Amino acid sequence: MNQYIGKMLRVDLSTGEISKEALDDELVQNYIGGRGFNSRLAYNEIKPGIDPLSPENVLLMAAGPLGGTIAPASNRLSIAALSPQTGILGYANVGDSFAPSLRWAGYEQMVFTGKSPEPVYLWIDDDKVELRTAKHLWGKGVHETVHQIRKELESPEATLLSIGPAGENLVRFACVVGNLHRAAGRCGMGAVMGSKNLKSIAVRGTGTVKVARPQEFMKLAKAAHHKVKNSVLYPEFSIKGTSGMFVGHARMGIASVWNHQRVATVEEISKVGYEGQSQYFTRSLACYSCSMHCSHRWAISDGPYAGEKGSGMEYGVSVFLTSILGNFYVPSAFKGLNLVNDYGMDTTEFGCALAAAFEWYQKGIITKEDTGGMALEWGNYETILDLIGKIARREGFGDLLAEGAIRAAKVIGKGAEKFVTDCKGLSTHGADMRSVKGTILSLGICNKGADVMDAAPAAEFLSPEERKHMFGSADYGDPSKYTGKARLVFDKGIDGMIGDIFQICKFNTSWAWPGMLDANELVDMYNAAVCTSMTKEDVMMVAERIHTLERAFQARSGITKKDDFIKGPMTEEPVADGPLKGEHVDPEKYREALEEYYEVAGWDKETGVPTRAKLEKLGLGFVADDLEREGKLLVFR
Amino acid sequence: MSKRIKIDGSLCVGCGICELACSFNKVGEFGRSRSAIRVFDNEENDIFPVIIGQFTDVECTAKVDVVIGKHELDWCTMCRESCPAKAAFKELKNTAGIYCNMCGNPPDPQCVQWCPTGALMLVES
Numbered sequence: 001m002n003q004y005i006g007k008m009l010r011v012d013l014s015t016g017e018i019s020k021e022a023l024d025d026e027l028v029q030n031y032i033g034g035r036g037f038n039s040r041l042a043y044n045e046i047k048p049g050i051d052p053l054s055p056e057n058v059l060l061m062a063a064g065p066l067g068g069t070i071a072p073a074s075n076r077l078s079i080a081a082l083s084p085q086t087g088i089l090g091y092a093n094v095g096d097s098f099a100p101s102l103r104w105a106g107y108e109q110m111v112f113t114g115k116s117p118e119p120v121y122l123w124i125d126d127d128k129v130e131l132r133t134a135k136h137l138w139g140k141g142v143h144e145t146v147h148q149i150r151k152e153l154e155s156p157e158a159t160l161l162s163i164g165p166a167g168e169n170l171v172r173f174a175c176v177v178g179n180l181h182r183a184a185g186r187c188g189m190g191a192v193m194g195s196k197n198l199k200s201i202a203v204r205g206t207g208t209v210k211v212a213r214p215q216e217f218m219k220l221a222k223a224a225h226h227k228v229k230n231s232v233l234y235p236e237f238s239i240k241g242t243s244g245m246f247v248g249h250a251r252m253g254i255a256s257v258w259n260h261q262r263v264a265t266v267e268e269i270s271k272v273g274y275e276g277q278s279q280y281f282t283r284s285l286a287c288y289s290c291s292m293h294c295s296h297r298w299a300i301s302d303g304p305y306a307g308e309k310g311s312g313m314e315y316g317v318s319v320f321l322t323s324i325l326g327n328f329y330v331p332s333a334f335k336g337l338n339l340v341n342d343y344g345m346d347t348t349e350f351g352c353a354l355a356a357a358f359e360w361y362q363k364g365i366i367t368k369e370d371t372g373g374m375a376l377e378w379g380n381y382e383t384i385l386d387l388i389g390k391i392a393r394r395e396g397f398g399d400l401l402a403e404g405a406i407r408a409a410k411v412i413g414k415g416a417e418k419f420v421t422d423c424k425g426l427s428t429h430g431a432d433m434r435s436v437k438g439t440i441l442s443l444g445i446c447n448k449g450a451d452v453m454d455a456a457p458a459a460e461f462l463s464p465e466e467r468k469h470m471f472g473s474a475d476y477g478d479p480s481k482y483t484g485k486a487r488l489v490f491d492k493g494i495d496g497m498i499g500d501i502f503q504i505c506k507f508n509t510s511w512a513w514p515g516m517l518d519a520n521e522l523v524d525m526y527n528a529a530v531c532t533s534m535t536k537e538d539v540m541m542v543a544e545r546i547h548t549l550e551r552a553f554q555a556r557s558g559i560t561k562k563d564d565f566i567k568g569p570m571t572e573e574p575v576a577d578g579p580l581k582g583e584h585v586d587p588e589k590y591r592e593a594l595e596e597y598y599e600v601a602g603w604d605k606e607t608g609v610p611t612r613a614k615l616e617k618l619g620l621g622f623v624a625d626d627l628e629r630e631g632k633l634l635v636f637r
Numbered sequence: 638m639s640k641r642i643k644i645d646g647s648l649c650v651g652c653g654i655c656e657l658a659c660s661f662n663k664v665g666e667f668g669r670s671r672s673a674i675r676v677f678d679n680e681e682n683d684i685f686p687v688i689i690g691q692f693t694d695v696e697c698t699a700k701v702d703v704v705i706g707k708h709e710l711d712w713c714t715m716c717r718e719s720c721p722a723k724a725a726f727k728e729l730k731n732t733a734g735i736y737c738n739m740c741g742n743p744p745d746p747q748c749v750q751w752c753p754t755g756a757l758m759l760v761e762s
């Protein structure tokens with residue numbers, strides 16, 4: 001057992017039994033940490049096809065092997081379980097300070113099984129770990145829950161992961177909220193917590209994290225922080241954060257309005273992007289051990305939401321509360337952010353469900369009779385904010401939308417489905433990616449569904465001049481081209497996975513931008529921290545192993561090539577206006593790029609299932625055996 | 638001229654890198670509880686690092702409300718976990734307290750060196 005890797009905390013919520021286990025060397029060596037540990041354990045412990053909201057589902061949470069150290073942005077925690085939204089493996093991750101605290105307390109991973117007979121929360125106070133009643137907290141928002149728990153534990157610094165009413169009410173896209181303002185958003189991990197009657201997890205770690213070669217580690221970490229601070233990305237990103245991308249999207253002609261019916265102008269997005277938000281920002285904010293500090297504290301000083309204050313307002317929040325719904329009043333987005341955080345739900349899925357619903361209303365597929373009298377008119381932010389609570393409480397029309405866009409569309413019928421852009425049941429990015437061919441492919445092959453955080457190539461969002469300057473050719477990453485994208489997306493997926501196994505925020509790594517921390521720097525820090533001697537190639541192999549294992553998990557749940565096509569207006573219709581008018585996804589070229597991707601990944605060209613040869617090469621022979629036994633693998637390949 | 642650490646809370650982003658740099662300097666390991674600097678954050682608009690000076694065994698009896706900007710803070714809530722009377726803030730092995738001794742000779746504190754925003758500065762006192 002590696003002494004620099006913490007223990008696994010196993011909590012059987014049905015019996016209340018809590019045990020601590022050492023993580024075995026084979027797991028550490030082959031999966032490194034974070035998302036890797038979760039996906040490997042999920043493969044062993046979650047049976048494909050079970051009801052994600054049943055006690056049989058297993059909720060996994062893991063820090064990275066650098067968590068709690070001074071390594072840049074090593075603060076992220078991966079959460080995985082069978083997703084209530086998609087029915088396949090789901091995963092998300094969250095920053096702030098939970099993972100560092102967990103590692104200071106001595107733990108690497110938490111595994112929750114079963115279902116508690118009544119609402120509980122887990123209190124990890126270093127060695128002392130106990131389940132405490134949460135009956136008095138059930139029904140309460142995240143804000144009140146966090147304050148109440150800190151008060152009763154007499155620990156104002158306890159760091160928490162909680163669910164709000166959305167998680168309790170099994171809203172399929174309920175998220176897990178870190179402290180007050182951070183979230184592991186996607187795939188409905190909050191609903192899994194809710195289904196297990198687990199309201200919150202609080203941790204106080206007063207111990208330390210030791211590293212194997214301290215002086216070497218410190219030197220590497222300092223160089224890594226230096227590299228981040230001197231990167232091309234830093235000057236703008238450390239001030240604007242992810243919201244800064246918003247107006248860039250408008251310039252490109254990919255900022256969607258009205259559920260991708262038209263694109264926004266730069267003027268419109270300037271009202272709701274960083275340019276419009278910044279007047280309310282009061283200071284910059286960082287997650288633990290991150291010098292990038294891309295987030296903000298904010299306070300609203302005017303209008304109907306004056307007095308509202310909080311943290312965050314990332315791109316992925318603002319887009320789904322504003323432009324996609326035709327709303328250009330930025331204070332309403334801040335108010336909405338506080339509401340979604342307090343109720344605990346994923347803004348992406350919320351925004352997509354609303355965007356679809358508003359278009360159904362616009363097109364007459366639903367009427368006031370269906371919505372309980374609400375007029376779903378584009379840009380009406382009062383209706384948008386009203387629906388947050390209605391969905392979380394599963395009230396009236398909100399109850400239907402709480403099922404997520406695609407399930408709601410199936411209930412409604414009348415062709416409602418064609419207004420939902422999704423892949424594998426997970427709704428997609430807020431920007432109009434049909435003009436960005438590599439990114440569309442990355443949404444199609446992302447293991448969890450149409451999510452942008454796995455493998456979207458940043459190069460596609462640069463101008464031709466920037467691409468020429470950075471990569472030597474403007475053709476590299478040209479958003480309009482399919483050629484070369486399979487390789488680009490595959491490599492980007494590996495970059496992203498490396499961030500997720502070390503649990504270093506991807507906005508500090510080369511996933512986000514050339515010249516940020518790459519696999520070499522991360523593996524050097526890792527070796528110095530946990531006393532290993534891995535190479536960059538080893539780590540890339542680990543990343544590919546996890547990516548392929550996740551794909552195999554999904555294949556066992558029935559996912560094949562047919563599920564790698566994005567459905568809905570974003571891929572089925574051309575762009576209606578703006579500089580990219582007429583751009584569309586060519587199904588034939590997309591299929592070719594997809595097949596090329598399979599070839600790069602070593603997956604079968606006809607089925608999209610990993611081949612035995614590839615699985616064996618990655619040390620996943622046991623997975624090939626499982627797939628073969630279940631008839632998912634084409635024999636003789 | 639002796640030196641002191643000047644704190645500009647308005648520049649602090651709450652990253653806690655100073656805590657880790659300090660704990661590493663003190664004990665060769667990483668952990669907020671072994672640091673002589675602690676970043677407090679009331680999750681509203683106040684984030685400020687507090688440097689722990691030398692302390693005695695006397696229990697705190699003060700109960701002071703502090704006003705920063707427009708916010709009134711219960712100071713006890715803010716510093717409870719770093720209070721020297723609390724076991725959590727003592728070096729567990731020998732129960733000796735961890736406090737700032739202006740590391741480096743001449744003084745060149747690790748927290749100042751690592752602070753990414755200039756919230757901590759070394760100045761002449």
